Amino acid sequence: EAGVAQSPRYKIIEKRQSVAFWCNPISGHATLYWYQQILGQGPKLLIQFQNNGVVDDSQLPKDRFSAERLKGVDSTLKIQPAKLEDSAVYLCASRFQGGEKLFFGSGTQLSVL
Amino acid sequence: DQQVKQNSPSLSVQEGRISILNCDYTNSMFDYFLWYKKYPAEGPTFLISISSIKDKNEDGRFTVFLNKSAKHLSLHIVPSQPGDSAVYFCAVTYQGGKLIFGQGTELSVKP
Numbered sequence: 001e002a003g004v005a006q007s008p009r010y011k012i013i014e015k016r017q018s019v020a021f022w023c024n025p026i027s028g029h030a031t032l033y034w035y036q037q038i039l040g041q042g043p044k045l046l047i048q049f050q051n052n053g054v055v056d057d058s059q060l061p062k063d064r065f066s067a068e069r070l071k072g073v074d075s076t077l078k079i080q081p082a083k084l085e086d087s088a089v090y091l092c093a094s095r096f097q098g099g100e101k102l103f104f105g106s107g108t109q110l111s112v113l
Numbered sequence: 114d115q116q117v118k119q120n121s122p123s124l125s126v127q128e129g130r131i132s133i134l135n136c137d138y139t140n141s142m143f144d145y146f147l148w149y150k151k152y153p154a155e156g157p158t159f160l161i162s163i164s165s166i167k168d169k170n171e172d173g174r175f176t177v178f179l180n181k182s183a184k185h186l187s188l189h190i191v192p193s194q195p196g197d198s199a200v201y202f203c204a205v206t207y208q209g210g211k212l213i214f215g216q217g218t219e220l221s222v223k224p
Contacts, residue, residue: 004156040217041216041217042119042202042216042217043157043214045211045212045213048210048211056208091157095210100145100147100210102210102212103159104156104157104158105156106156107156109154
C-alpha cells in the first residue's frame with residue numbers, strides 16, 4: 001500500500017515570495033491534515049479536511065496561508081507572502097474513517113531567507 | 114497553553130537497558146493516546162497507542178502505560194536497541210480525530 005506522498009522535499013525561497021506544497025493521501029483516507037513542525041517543537045495542526053470540506057482551520061494564519069482539497073483527494077497548501085518565521089517542515093497526514101492513527105508523509109522542509 | 118507536555122527534551126540509555134519516556138496531559142476528555150517515532154528527514158511513524166479506557170498496552174518491546182488520575186502517559190522500551198535512537202512524540206486525539214503533539218524527546222541508545 002502506497003503511503004502519503006508529498007512534494008517537493010525541500011524548498012528555499014526569499015521572504016515575501018510565494019510557495020506551494022502538494023500532498024496525495026493514502027487511497028481511501030477521507031481525512032487529510034496539514035501540520036507545521038518548527039525545529040525543536042512538536043507538529044502543530046494547521047488545517048483538517050474531511051473529504052473536500054474544512055473541519056478545522058482555527059490555527060491557519062489565513063492572511064497568508066491557504067489550503068484546498070479539490071475532489072476530496074489530493075491537497076495543496078500555499079503561503080503568500082512567506083515570512084522568515086514560516087521556516088519549518090510541513091507535514092501532510094491522512095486517516096481512515098474511524099481509525100485513531102494518522103499516517104504521515106515525509107514532509108517538505110521550507111527555508112525562508 | 115500546552116495540552117500535551119514532554120518535559121525531557123533528551124534521554125540517553127545504554128543498549129539492552131530500559132528506556133522510559135514520559136508525557137503529561139491536561140484534558141481528561143482525550144480519546145486515544147499515541148506514540149510516534151521520528152527519524153531525521155522523515156515524517157513521524159506510528160508506534161503504539163492506548164485507548165482512554167485502558168491502562169496498559171503492549172506490542173513486542175514497546176509498552177505504553179496510562180495513569181488517568183495523574184494524567185500521565187509513559188512509553189517503555191525493553192530492551193533498548195541502537196536503532197531505537199530517534200525523536201519520540203506523544204500525541205492525543207479528540208474532537209473527531211484531531212491529533213495534538215507534545216514537544217518530543219530525543220532518545221539516544223548507546224552501544
